[in-house]
Amino acid sequence: MAEKNEDIGFKKDTISKLLSSFFKEDKTRLSGDAVLLVAEMLKVFVREAAVRSQKQAASEDCDQVDIEHFEKILPQLAGSVDSQSRHFGEALE
Amino acid sequence: MTGEDHRRGFSRQTVAAIAETAFRQCDVFAKDLEAFARHAKRSTVNSEDVKLIARRSTALSIHIQRKTEELNQEKKSTGKRKSRDTEEESKE
Numbered sequence: 500m501a502e503k504n505e506d507i508g509f510k511k512d513t514i515s516k517l518l519s520s521f522f523k524e525d526k527t528r529l530s531g532d533a534v535l536l537v538a539e540m541l542k543v544f545v546r547e548a549a550v551r552s553q554k555q556a557a558s559e560d561c562d563q564v565d566i567e568h569f570e571k572i573l574p575q576l577a578g579s580v581d582s583q584s585r586h587f588g589e590a591l592e
Numbered sequence: 593m594t595g596e597d598h599r600r601g602f603s604r605q606t607v608a609a610i611a612e613t614a615f616r617q618c619d620v621f622a623k624d625l626e627a628f629a630r631h632a633k634r635s636t637v638n639s640e641d642v643k644l645i646a647r648r649s650t651a652l653s654i655h656i657q658r659k660t661e662e663l664n665q666e667k668k669s670t671g672k673r674k675s676r677d678t679e680e681e682s683k684e
Contacts, residue, residue: 514618518637521622527629528636532663536642537621539659541614543652548610549602556600564602569609579649580617 509538540580548576621645639663 515534519527551572556564602610628641639660646656 517615517618518622518625521619522626523623524626524630524635526635527626529625530636530638532639532660533625533637533642535663536639536656536659537618537625540621540642540646540652540656541617543655544617545610545614548613552602552606552610553600562600564600564606566603566605566609569606573613577613577617580620580645580652 508542511535511538514538514541544576544580548572551576 511531511534514537515529518529518534518537548569552564552569555568555572556562559568561568624645625637625641628644629635629637632640643653643656643660646652
C-alpha cells in the first residue's frame, strides 16, 4: 500500500474553495503553492490519524478500528498542528 | 513483536470522524493562514504562511520544506504559468 500513497490526495480546487470559505475577509487570496502545501498537510494529517488509530486498535487487541481508538489518539494529533488546541482555550478561560 | 499487522478495517463511524476532523482542521488552517498573511501586510496567503502553521511538528516542517523545494524545482523547469493561473481563482 505504501506505493499508492503518492497518488492519492486532495484536489487543488477542493482545498482552494474550502480554505476560501473559512477566510474572514473577502480580500484574502491564496497562492497556488499555498494550496498545494495545505493539501499535502491534510494528506499527512489524515494518514497519521489512520495509522495512529490502527496502532491504538492493535494495542487493544481489537479486530476493527473503532471511533474510541481514533478519539484516544486525536489530542496528540491535533496538538502537533493546531495552534488553537482546545486545552489551551479552556486554561485561558 | 512478530505478528504486528496494522491492516485492520475501519468502522464507518471512524472514517466519518476522521473526515470531519480533517474538515475542521481546514478551518483552523485557514484562520491561521489569513492571520499570518495579514501580519505580513499581505492579502495573498503564500507558502511561507503554510510553513508557519507546520512549525509545531519538526517532521511535518521538514516534510513541508521538502515539498516547497519540489514545487520551486518544478517552476524552474516549466515556467511560472501555473501559479499565476491559480491566483485568479482563489475566492469564489
